[in-house]
Amino acid sequence: MNIVVLVKQVPDTSAERTLAGADHTLDRESADLVLDEIDERAAEEALTLKEDLGAEVTVVSMGPDAALEAIRKVLAMGADRGIHICDDGLRGADVVTTARVLAAAVRTVADVGLVLAGNATTDGQASAVPAMVADLLGLPQLTHARELNVDAGRVRAERETEHGETTLDAPLPALVSVTEKINEPRYPSFKGIMAAKKKPVETVGLDDLFPDADGTGFRTTRTRVVEAVPRPARVAGMRVTDDGSAGRRLVDHLIAQKLV
């Protein structure tokens, strides 16, 4: 059985993010890029299951050249092989295109039992790509899982959302997205890092994934940003140091501002 894990490289959230160019896309060049922290947990879950189920783990990432680093990191953690989807035609890809491309890449892997993903990336905030990939592949979606069990050809997950918790059950093959609560990811060992350099990574483009496309134009995006305005940074307003009266003064302030 093969397990596929979808990982994305994202700007470090502690760094400032900017939108650049006429098309207002994320300025990835100027940002520090890291493997998304929740995706790291998806990888950890894949590697735990690899040991339990005797599966092979393929890590898939769509992104520019630098995304190879994210793939290498997961290989260093213990994954077996990588697929790097890298194509200039994917610059500015929207969520639908991202999902289509990822689904196409998963289809190139034989005997897939499980697809693992993070539940939300820190840059996209779509929180929809995994469900969309599941739909395109005709797989059950067990998304936002904070706990996961795979056993006897079935998968069970505890899904946690703002409306409470649900237990989900489905047959394999299935797609699971995990929350940051699922596990603590391992650190790659020195041996792992050395071994990762020799593990196979296939670089694929749109022609490889969609050989039947007629070439008249792959649709990269269905939406357009017409305007992007930086919001003015917030600045500190009034500040008081409590001398026993701060509570009282805050109430007066709230009343004056008509907030009470």
Added chain:
Amino acid sequence: MPDVLVLVDQDGERVHKSTYELLTAARRLGEPAAVVVGTPGTAARLEASLARHGARSVYAAESAEADEFLATPAVDALELAVGEASPAAVLVSATTDGKEVAGRLAARLDAGLLIDAVDVDSSGVVTQVVFGGSYTVRSQVTHGMPVITVRPGSFEAEECPVRAEEKKLTPPPVAAAACARITARRRAIAGDRPELTEATVVVSGGRGVGGAEGFRVVEELADALGGAVGASRAAVDAGYYPHRFQVGQTGKSVSPQLYIALGISGAIQHLAGMQTSKTIVAVNKDPEAPILDLADYGVVGDLFAVAPEVTRGVAARRTGG
């Protein structure tokens, strides 16, 4: 005028407020048509309140198993309704479930997906706040039908009584191999407080609250202000307060009139979920805490001294004292 489909958020008995907001937003783009997915009889129970908020048609996608599977029944129903109505757009609440349903619909239809809109104009251009509030962006769909997820609380729900026509949809039977079955459900207990994402006042506690009992202080202030309670991730991780109240990058995004942070340092991931609040008040005993750099009103002090004092003052004001 073309139809605009609205996926109804409901619990079988009641329509959630976010749906009325969607119906209000839908009127800017066309004629609101509500899509109800549930067990037989659900649409009939909800029809009157949907009509009161402007739904001219109510599509009923009902089946005995509608509530037993995750997301798929709603995606199937919307796909069918799109086929019937050829709508100008589909609106879905930007909840965890709603985002997934909208995304899957867009993937099936090759439609344009606009995420987390806080405003929509009559030409279909939506406003979004991205990167934790650092940019305001206006976007539109350039190909296919717009599928728009709307952030709860962004629109003021308005009544607009009309007569609704019920239309039956016949959803396909669910393919068990392609769907996750819901085998148990533990609903979040709503309680008397407003929903976090809908509240006009949010009072949040962080690690500084020190423990689950300490959250009483946070709750009492929230209750005095008629607000919701939130928590930082550190407070949630330490078990002081349940996860569903987490505010921030990996929790809820809130944008209330008043946000009060008690014992929260103001990490960038927390700010991502609350910095679009109208007024921010912070109480922190560390004068260097980053939250004080962006608070409209910052108190350097012990939250256990300051917050109860505020609670008393607000309560006195409320009772006219």
